[in-house]
Amino acid sequence: MAYAKVQCPCFLIFSYLLLILVHLNSSDAQDLKACKFNTIYQFGDSISETGNAIIEFPILPYGRFPYGMSVKEATGRPSDGWLMIDYIAQSAGLPLLEPYENPNSNFTQGVDFSVAGVTAVSVDTLIKWDIPPFVTNNSLMVQVDWFNKYLPTFCTNVADCQEKLKSSLFMIGTIGFNDYNLAFGQNKTLEEIKNIMVPGVVQTIIDSVKKIISFGATQVVVTGTFQMGCTPGLLTMFSTNTSAAYDAHGCLKDYNDFFMYHNSHLQVALEGLRKEYPNTHIIYGDIYNALQSILDNFSKLGFKSLTQACCGIGGKYNYSHDRAQGCGQAGVPVCSNPAEYVFWDVAHFTHQANKYLSEWLIKNMLPQLQCA
Ligand SMILES: *[C@@H]1O[C@H](CO)[C@@H](O)[C@H](O)[C@H]1NC(C)=O
Ligand SMILES: *[C@@H]1O[C@H](CO)[C@@H](O)[C@H](O)[C@H]1NC(C)=O
Ligand SMILES: *[C@@H]1O[C@H](CO)[C@@H](O)[C@H](O)[C@H]1NC(C)=O
Ligand SMILES: *[C@@H]1O[C@H](CO)[C@@H](O)[C@H](O)[C@H]1NC(C)=O
Ligand SMILES: *[C@@H]1O[C@H](CO)[C@@H](O)[C@H](O)[C@H]1NC(C)=O
Numbered sequence: 449m450a451y452a453k454v455q456c457p458c459f460l461i462f463s464y465l466l467l468i469l470v471h472l473n474s475s476d477a478q479d480l481k482a483c484k485f486n487t488i489y490q491f492g493d494s495i496s497e498t499g500n501a502i503i504e505f506p507i508l509p510y511g512r513f514p515y516g517m518s519v520k521e522a523t524g525r526p527s528d529g530w531l532m533i534d535y536i537a538q539s540a541g542l543p544l545l546e547p548y549e550n551p552n553s554n555f556t557q558g559v560d561f562s563v564a565g566v567t568a569v570s571v572d573t574l575i576k577w578d579i580p581p582f583v584t585n586n587s588l589m590v591q592v593d594w595f596n597k598y599l600p601t602f603c604t605n606v607a608d609c610q611e612k613l614k615s616s617l618f619m620i621g622t623i624g625f626n627d628y629n630l631a632f633g634q635n636k637t638l639e640e641i642k643n644i645m646v647p648g649v650v651q652t653i654i655d656s657v658k659k660i661i662s663f664g665a666t667q668v669v670v671t672g673t674f675q676m677g678c679t680p681g682l683l684t685m686f687s688t689n690t691s692a693a694y695d696a697h698g699c700l701k702d703y704n705d706f707f708m709y710h711n712s713h714l715q716v717a718l719e720g721l722r723k724e725y726p727n728t729h730i731i732y733g734d735i736y737n738a739l740q741s742i743l744d745n746f747s748k749l750g751f752k753s754l755t756q757a758c759c760g761i762g763g764k765y766n767y768s769h770d771r772a773q774g775c776g777q778a779g780v781p782v783c784s785n786p787a788e789y790v791f792w793d794v795a796h797f798t799h800q801a802n803k804y805l806s807e808w809l810i811k812n813m814l815p816q817l818q819c820a
């Protein structure tokens with residue numbers, strides 16, 4: 449009896465503490481609602497692509513299972529579930545973005561202009577660099593032009609557009625990886641790519657941001673590149689017996705350094721933009737450090753595999769450059785628990801990895817957006 453009497457208030461106190469903790473946690477699990485965004489516009493490549501590519505190229509497997517398996521819906525997203533932009537839209541209290549090229553899309557609260565495989569620079573620039581373009585003529589500037597064409601659906605002149613875009617979040621990137629990947633495929637050296645391509649890719653991103661600001665954007669997040677040297681695709685492409693080529697995580701050191709080099713240049717250029725546009729919030733989306741936080745807390749977060757794709761034909765990194773053996777093709781197996789993998793396929797994050805990456809990014813972006 450005495451025991452029960454003691455137990456009872458303890459339980460109450462415990463419940464109360466739990467309530468406080470839950471409350472603290474929910475205000476601590478920082479979300480973007482404080483910013484009161486009413487729309488999000490996303491530009492970029494497959495990392496943020498919600499279904500444009502399957503409209504352009506129905507042959508792509510992103511619109512059928514196992515793509516989307518973790519959310520029970522295959523929408524065209526190159527993942528087993530949600531992308532970072534989906535978590536970001538949810539955090540802002542907005543519906544998930546729909547793809548620009550799908551005539552059935554609802555654009556009331558934003559548009560996703562991203563397309564898989566897209567480069568930052570134009571096809572003409574790629575050709576000038578002696579790089580045969582990919583299957584698409586799309587590029588970052590093409591997406592910015594799409595946005596320009598879309599503007600008259602809701603505003604009439606610059607002042608009006610600026611007013612209407614006051615509560616819009618603009619997400620630029622990831623973008624640039626495909627430019628570099630095409631050059632890797634041409635056997636160009638990292639030195640060559642650093643000297644010739646990085647300045648051009650960064651300048652194209654900056655020019656696109658300027659254009660978007662000229663349309664009225666005031667809150668812009670420009671995302672860098674991540675450790676692509678950890679992806680099953682690059683690891684398979686540059687597989688070597690030289691152990692010095694790899695870091696402690698089994699990633700390709702020189703390639704990760706290269707992507708960091710791109711990011712440093714982008715950050716310097718963004719600093720210049722901030723001086724030019726002091727009234728615009730221009731934020732660097734630090735996806736490299738977001739992924740680093742997964743690498744640093746790997747097992748704690750429940751991950752078991754970094755460099756192997758969850759969905760793939762087998763081999764060291766569970767990936768093959770043979771398209772017929774790619775994720776989504778007949779007979780290509782899927783791991784039993786995608787949440788234990790960082791990469792879903794060649795270079796795209798799993799639903800679970802995207803969740804952690806977006807949480808990190810949101811926490812990092814919020815103070816810079818100065819919404820509260
Ligand atoms: C589009 O989405 C908005 C809210 O996000 C909703 O109010 C509206 O009914 C939708 N329109 C259509 C045609 O589905
Ligand atoms: C890309 O552009 C070139 C020239 O501008 C054109 O010849 C080609 O058909 C285009 N390709 C696609 C897939 O649109
Ligand atoms: C790149 O190198 C590989 C292997 O040495 C070779 O097979 C391929 O033809 C080269 N590609 C180009 C575009 O030079
Ligand atoms: C690495 O070594 C193995 C065994 O010696 C060999 O079969 C393989 O081709 C080598 N791989 C590369 C990329 O050099
Ligand atoms: C991950 O590791 C970093 C140290 O690299 C630490 O600061 C951070 O709090 C950790 N995050 C989580 C979610 O455990």
Ligand SMILES: *[C@@H]1O[C@H](CO)[C@@H](O)[C@H](O)[C@H]1NC(C)=O
Nearest residue numbers: 756760761762766781782783
């Ligand atoms: C990779 O591919 C194999 C089939 O070869 C599959 O059974 C497995 O679940 C995939 N994942 C890993 C990490 O091996």
